[in-house]
Amino acid sequence: MVCVPMSYMFEFHNPVKIIFGRASSEKIPSLIGLLKGEHSSVAIFTGKTATRKLVERMNLRENLEQEGFIPHLFSNIEPNPSSDTINKAASWLKDISADIIVSVGGGSVIDAAKAASLVATNGGSAWDYVKKPEDEGPIKQPSREIIPIIAVPTTSGTGSEVTPYSVVTNTELELKRPISTPYIYPKYAIVDPDLCNMPRKLTGMTGLDALGHAIESFFSLRATPLSELFAMKAIALILRWLPEAVSSPTPESRSNMALASNLAGLAISQTGTIVTHALSYYLTIKFGIHHxxxxxxxxxxxxxYLHEASTKKYEDLTHRLGENPLDSVISLLEEIGLRRSLHQFGVEEEDLVMAASKASRSIWNIESTPGNPAKNQLLKILRDAYCNL
Amino acid sequence: MVCVPMSYMFEFHNPVKIIFGRASSEKIPSLIGLLKGEHSSVAIFTGKTATRKLVERMNLRENLEQEGFIPHLFSNIEPNPSSDTINKAASWLKDISADIIVSVGGGSVIDAAKAASLVATNGGSAWDYVKKPEDEGPIKQPSREIIPIIAVPTTSGTGSEVTPYSVVTNTELELKRPISTPYIYPKYAIVDPDLCNMPRKLTGMTGLDALGHAIESFFSLRATPLSELFAMKAIALILRWLPEAVSSPTPESRSNMALASNLAGLAISQTGTIVTHALSYYLTIKFGIHHxxxxxxxxxxxxxYLHEASTKKYEDLTHRLGENPLDSVISLLEEIGLRRSLHQFGVEEEDLVMAASKASRSIWNIESTPGNPAKNQLLKILRDAYCNL
Structure with missing residues (x-):
């Protein structure tokens, strides 16, 4: 039961139009027609291989041409897209005078489309717009509407189709940082579970991203009564459906995971992520561990850590799940075959200090984490993950 | 646990920016500054007495003047506003060249502002835009953006601050019908529980409206996984907090009821209401029973009726509440002193036939009610309410 404290203040806003369901992606050409303005030049973003092939199988280009649009394809987006890649995509958007963007892919492809559209319309470089600590100077603020985006996720993980975020990688600085502005909300999120037909391991890994979003949002100091509703439902759905989606995927398990990922995205659209995401970035950049x-x-x-730092919420979650969240997550990881220590990825103990140090600069994540963990606490979390608790 | 059927399709969209919390209404002048365009002429809508006085106590006009705006007051809105009143308000909006509308009141005041803004910008009469059965001819479709609205509820009941609906009364035809178009979503919903400080009976009656929204949306054939989250939470909050909000209101009970009403509004923004609302309209128009x-x-x-027509959902609700919903609602009505039969309001048995007949023309409500009740079933529901089951 949410009891609103007497001083409770919260805001809620999410302008994305969600269309959820099997075969919903068939509506894309007609949706473009609904968007205001002239939309002749359509930019299609995909990943390099799987989603590129998926777009071919969908006959998306042919269907767009039949409706009188001129489709253009950009399929040069790597996982964890760099600022450079995004800037190139932005130039390309200007070259083809894109009127609308259809982004078909995982979080990297959707994030890249959002950031590229922002750069194409508001200038500068993608890295100019990312969040950073105050002592690193001002953050570039957009003032112009971006080229509208129809986001079509092909993984059930990032929820990027309903968030105002785009995570940008700076390979030189070994940093991942988010752009966070309402300007980059997609216009439509087309969540078609049939498109989220992934290899077994990718289903598991992206499902863990969604679980992270849901748990982090639930515990976030920015949590609101609305974000908690989304987060709690997403946690319950993922614990229930991810094992089946990994081991023997069915339309039902895929639909439930697609819904869970979308709900987790709605949750973080209000709260952002907390310490887990901050700590993950360096591990991805330095050791190539999937996000x-x-x-x-x-x-x-x-x-x-949260059991100590946010005991009351931890107990609330335990009560709602009917079991200890830590036990549930460990069981889940084992069930989907992804329970590993950082040690097993070639991470050395001395790397943990650098990881903690980089994470401590993601102050927006740290500030919304219960207990505002200091560097030594971040290190403790990493050490626990290093040796599997 | 929501299990998404394999064929599940749903949409979600709600563009309203919600600002919830005590003293949030103090932000109104600065919010107007944030809205795009020039906003010098501000139309303030209130009811005839209580909310008019409330606006005086809030110093809203003075605060707007200090920010350089020119406020104008329209306080001539009756409960269950008629098409005529709305049309007059629309003319007034044009006379003062209103750039923005601030509507402070219960559902009638907010609904009137939405419909008046629609008429002022898109022409015609309010009644032209209401839903009606196909055999009554076409419904006027808006094509222009309305004058933006900041909705400030002063009851915890209608949820109108977050819906695309406006219920219009036609006194001549003895009908209440909704306008339903995304054009009339308010830009902002400022939910300040301190403004929802009502007399005891009004707290109870408006709380029952919110409960109706939540229960109707939960059972609606248009329910989605998202609307169900909102509806379920609202039901639980109302059963828990309405008695206290009526008998000994505190900031906490008022905050929880304001949240519940807002959640119930979010729920019906996706599903609409069902048979209960359809049946209520004639009782309000003919016998003056509060909505x-x-x-x-x-x-x-x-x-x-739903226990029979939607047994599985009824059992799901029973499970989630931990008790029979019918028992819970009857207890609630008794606890807040509002358990009555229709008979006690001077309704005669022969009036029930007319009420059923009028309700059966609200086909949008009937079509989304489980079992699509025919006229004899509507009459049965009314007869049960006539003699208190």
Whole structure:
């Protein structure tokens, strides 16, 4: 039961139009027609391989041409897209005078489309817009509407289709940082579970990303009564459906995971993520650990930390789940075959100090984490994940 | 646990920016500054007495003047506003060249502002835009953006601050019908529980309206996984907090009821209402029964009907509440001193036939009610409410 404290203040806003369901992606050409203005030049973003092929199988280009649009394809987006890649995509958007963007892919492809659209319309470089500590200077603020985006996720993990965020990688600085502005909310999120038909391991890893979002949002100091509703439902759905989605996927398990990922996205659209995501970034950049997997590897030790730092909420979650969240997550990781220590990824103990140090600069994540963990506490979380608690 | 059926399709969209919390209404002048465009002429809508006085106590006009705006007051809105009143308000909006509307009041005042803004910008009469059965001819479709609205509820009941609806009364035809178009979503919903400080009976009656929204949305054939989250939470909050909000209101009980009403509004923004609202309209028009009270009086017999017509969902609700919903609602009505039969309001048995007949023309409500009740079933529900089951 949410009891609103007497001083409770919260805001809620999410302008994205969600269309959820099997075969919903068939509506894309007609949706473009509904958007205001002239939309002749359509930019299609995909990843390099799987989602590129998916777009071919969907006959998206042919269907757009039949409706009188001129489709253009940009399929040069790597996982964890760099500022450079995004800037190139932005130039390309200007070259083709894109009127609208359809982004078909995982979080990297959707994030890249959001950031590229922002850069194409508001200038500068993608890295100019990312969050940073105050002592690193001002953050570039957009003032112009971006080229509208129809986001079509092909993983059930990032929830990027309903968030105002785009995570940008700076390979030189070994940093991942988010752009966070309402300007980059997609216009439509087309969540078609049939498109989220992934290899077994990717289903597991992206599902862990969604679980991270849901748990982090639930515990966030920015949590609101509305974000908690989304987060709680997403946690319950993922614990229930991820094992089946990994081991023997059915339309039902895929639909439930797609819904869970979307709900987790709605949750973080209001709260952002907390310490888990901050700690994951360096592990991805330096050791190539898949983003969702890095989040999943860290979640048990973060929960151990939260049990101390946010006992009341931890107990609330225990009550609602009917079991200890830490136990549930460890069981889940084992069931989907992804329970590992950081040690098993070639991370050395001395790397943990650098990881903690980088994470401590993600102050927006740290500030919304219960207890505002200091560097030594971040290190403790990493050490726990290093040796599997 | 929501299990998404394999064929599940749903949409979600709600563009309203919600600002919730005590003293949030102090932000109104600065919010106007944030809205795009020039906003010098501000139309303030209130009811005839209580909310008019409230606006005086808030110093809203003075605060707006200090920020350089020119405020104008329209306080001539009756409960269950007629098409005529709305049309007059629309003319007034044009006379003062209103750039923005601040509507402070219960559902009638907020609904009137939405419909008046629509008429002022898109022409015609309010009644042209209401839903009606196909055989009554076409419904006027808006094509222009309305004058933006900041909705400030002073009851915890209608949820109108977050819906795309405005209920219009036609006194001649003895009908209440909704306008339903995304054009009339308010820009902002400022939910300040301190403004929802009502007399005891009004707290109860408006709380029953919110409960009706939540229960109707939960059972609606248009329910989605998202609307269900909102509806379920609202039901639980109302059963927990309404008695206290009525008998010994505190900031805490008022905050929880304001949240519940807002959640119930979010729920119906996706599903609309069902048979209860359809049946209530004639009782309000013909016998002057307060809208929320009429909904509350009907809810037990509608639940009895739904127990048969939607057994699985009824059992799901029973499971989630931990008790029989019908018992819970009857206890609530008794606890807040509002358990009455229709008979006690001077309704005669022969009036029930007319009420059923009028309700059967609200086909949008009937079509989304489980079992699509025919006229004899509507009459049965009314008869049950007539003699208190």
């Amino acid at each position: 969702g997997y890095a989040v999943g590897l860290l979640t048990p030790s973060v929960l151990k | 929320g009270y009429a909904v509350g009086l009907l809810t037990p017999s509608v639940l009895k």
